[in-house]
Amino acid sequence: QKEVEQNSGPLSVPEGAIASLNCTYSDRGSQSFFWYRQYSGKSPELIMFIYSNGDKEDGRFTAQLNKASQYVSLLIRDSQPSDSATYLCAVNEGRTGNQFYFGTGTSLTVIP
Amino acid sequence: EPEVTQTPSHQVTQMGQEVILRCVPISNHLYFYWYRQILGQKVEFLVSFYNNEISEKSEIFDDQFSVERPDGSNFTLKIRSTKLEDSAMYFCASTLGTHNQPQHFGDGTRLSIL
Numbered sequence: 514q515k516e517v518e519q520n521s522g523p524l525s526v527p528e529g530a531i532a533s534l535n536c537t538y539s540d541r542g543s544q545s546f547f548w549y550r551q552y553s554g555k556s557p558e559l560i561m562f563i564y565s566n567g568d569k570e571d572g573r574f575t576a577q578l579n580k581a582s583q584y585v586s587l588l589i590r591d592s593q594p595s596d597s598a599t600y601l602c603a604v605n606e607g608r609t610g611n612q613f614y615f616g617t618g619t620s621l622t623v624i625p
Numbered sequence: 626e627p628e629v630t631q632t633p634s635h636q637v638t639q640m641g642q643e644v645i646l647r648c649v650p651i652s653n654h655l656y657f658y659w660y661r662q663i664l665g666q667k668v669e670f671l672v673s674f675y676n677n678e679i680s681e682k683s684e685i686f687d688d689q690f691s692v693e694r695p696d697g698s699n700f701t702l703k704i705r706s707t708k709l710e711d712s713a714m715y716f717c718a719s720t721l722g723t724h725n726q727p728q729h730f731g732d733g734t735r736l737s738i739l
Contacts, residue, residue, distance in 0.1 A: 612683065
């Protein structure tokens, strides 16, 4: 089984700061990369997805992908207390690419 | 906004019993998934399903597990003879297309094995 690694944290940032979350993956064949947010006791909620090298921005969120380094990151600008959650990185794998592996998640706390 | 619906929200079952978890994916979605998350651990892929057959499955998805789309709207996960270690949150997800489409998750079913 291939691996998806995340720093479990906890990561604490003050309100208004930039939070940087990182993820590495082991399968060079992976093509699709997702960031989910999960509040305690709730289901994962999609934040961003990225397929091509480079940056992808959506509001306060920017996903960055570097396939050569097998690295994907999520930047959250102007962090808000409501951003406090666990952030999950997910990567596709498998013969059809239709198998998905999640990292253990990074716990983010935004301090007011 | 369309949602993935899972029932029941909580299922309590005696060890050794069969359990069926139910999901109604978003209506025009074509790919369906089951995941589990043991308390405090990561989300684990179980199986993906497309065109009425399993597309991929993980090592966790052994012979005690099966999936079915019995009527064109429901997508079920059956665990034949439950074990204590099957206690977890089970999430269903669906996508419109294949791996490059974002998955929409249901709220999950908490399965407790006694």
